[in-house]
Amino acid sequence: MAESAQSAEAAQTAGSAEAAEAAGSVGSAGPAGSARSGRRPTLDPASGAIRNAVRAGLGKGGTGAGGAARAVSRIVVAVSGGADSMALLHACAFLHRRGEVEAFAVTVDHGLQPGSAEVAAEVVATAESWGVPAEAVRVDVAAGPEGLEAGARDARYSALEAVRARVDAEWIVTAHTRSDQAETVLLGLLRGSGTRSLAGMAVRTGSVLRPLLDIDRATTEASCTAQRITVWDDPMNADRAYARVRVRSLLTSLETDLGQPVTDNLARTAQLCRADADFLDESAAAAVAEVSGRSEIPVERLGELEDAILTRVLRVWLVSLDVPAQAFGAARIAELTALIRANVNGRLSLPGDTEVAVSHGSVRFGPAAKSRRP
Template identity: 35%
Template sequence: MIDLLTHIQDLKLFEPGARVVVAVSGGADSVALLDLLRRLDAGSLRLVVAHLNHSLRGEHSDADQAFVAALAAGYGLSFVAERRDVAALARELGTSLEDAGRRARYDFLAGVAREHQASCIALAHHRDDQAETVLMRLLRGAGGSGLRGMGLSRGMLKRPLLRVSRADIECYLKEKGLSWRNDASNDDTEFLRNSIRHELLPLLGRYNPKVSERLAATAEILAADEELLGQVTDAAYRRLLLPGTAEPSFSVAGLAREPRGLRLRLYRRALAEQRGDLQRIALTHLEAIDRLAGSERPNARLNLPGTCLVLRSYDRLSFAAAESADGDFDVAVAGPGEYRLTGGRTLRVSLVERPERLDAGAPSAAFFDPQAAPFPWTVRSFRPGDRFSPLGMAGTQKVKDLFINNKIPAPQRGRIPLLVSGDRIIWLAGVRMGERARVTAASGLVLKAEILDITL
């Protein structure tokens, strides 16, 4: 039998004297973990026992909580428990009990770690859990990043038993004379993980008795590969990301020079940056983005789950939140001052001395003759049919044509502020000054308009 205490010491996951939140359900694995950590480094770790009551099994759930509370008291450790209605959470999120429970647990544990200023959270996942996780993700169609399974150490999460079998854990419990709670729901094969544990893994074991060990080893190999590929992706992301854009954007020509596998990883990275996660994003979505990037159409858009848009505009491929891609705005400007616009931007208007250079501060600032641009002004979004007299031009031009000539991506045209005095557009912010309100050599004090945080 493996010496579990020596095994955990050799992993060096915990600094001596560290404050560690230990997730304890009351089951065999977490009871063993708590006892081991209590003995680790001669008991120098400052442990906080954390238990989440899922409110799924009535008095049995309450009995689990009471058991863990008594266990913590017996060790003289701090104990934190919380009750959450996981069934209600699953209904609210439209997800399974398994997924809702997982989310609730990690949220609870993160909160306990913050409250107690812990450096890490210890979880009792073992090698058999890892094998089940790999199979679950394989059945759901995961790629390399999913098939790498759980990490021995990822961020604050530490899994000291991840390379240890369930059989080794049970031997340790018997050796130490420790008792634990059995959760009857773990035998319910209506849950996917339980079905894999009790039905699929035993079946695969007929072909390879060490199937759990081999699956866990495969996960470790993939984790190492993913670490390397992640570094390659990060370097390519920094190299190919277009500067000065509010959302992740790439040159279509630049993407075309990269291998398909790297392009798909770049799309995943950009989606994660924009959305915050990759939930409901599958290979079909990544392939659709790749087709959009390789399309001959200069302007197109792709709607993805999670209110995310991928926008193709000439040579630019952008990943934008749906709510920020469009949206009309119309703000009255009574005089000098600051005016809030959409997207966290601000219009600042001030009366200043005529600068020596009128292009100072361009493209986010412009100067106007107060006599030629009387208040009130309006700052608004583009409307079909808008016409404009660009600086140096006697007649007018369609604003849409100006956008096209300047290769302003179609989805971004609605974000560009148009400054209007009376019924005349005097400035396309960040694009072009107008002729009719331009400052002349005879002008004294002039009006300065600035769009703060402007990004085209």
């Protein structure tokens, strides 16, 4: 994290950048001395790109998803202390001091690593030294059915959402980058996912805004270097026990071995898949509305649908009946699709002693056959 001297220096540099922007030399900044020496102050290009991405993201967000819509967006900046979110915080602090946003920094302490409270305290101190009110929130993480990492993520988003609601902010702004997006797409490809998963993360989901999805990690790191921001190196980022860490190093090898901008290409795949998946979801909407919440549907009605629509309708149908999403992955949905297409009697077991059965021209969801017997 930035030591106070470094914070002060970065703040001073940002201050000269503000002067530069006010003077119309946006995109340039530099040490305060350069203004005195008569040279135009220059803003390092990486930090300039991040600031502009935040401005553009807030513009794309429209009226905020949460909180009251106001002339100046109020945002909760989610900061882990790593390079991505420290560069985001630095950019938001700049916009906050200029009155372009009202920022509030939040760091969540999962309490999973020794020294996590100190890291959180440093994030708060740095944010405050840059003029942004900040808070560290300690959460208790329970490993859910999807593991400790997913439990930590759930706890983190609940904590961020609670702060967002309390301070009446429109957005929780995260520092997910194009590099994160490429990793998400590659993970999805390796799992055999369809278009919705390959669409990766959206710029906005509910009250979460991800303005850095077009910025790569090299840019956030360059911004931290240029602004002399000390960042926290999360030891989990080097722990190959995590699939994402292994995929990250695979991505680097692919870039080198293929000599291709694989990160950019995968991010483009996400954009293309998002357009396709949105179109298909829209096309499926009428059929989805028809089946949602019903425990029985005529096979004939489903049989008319194209595979791309039918698989979507089946997923939404099962979700509407409270079947947990992980219980019907692509393989189960493919089996169910085959049963429906064949229109023969058959059943698929689901967790919680439930099943989906095709019988006598209907698809039914309910208790498993064995549990129905006396």
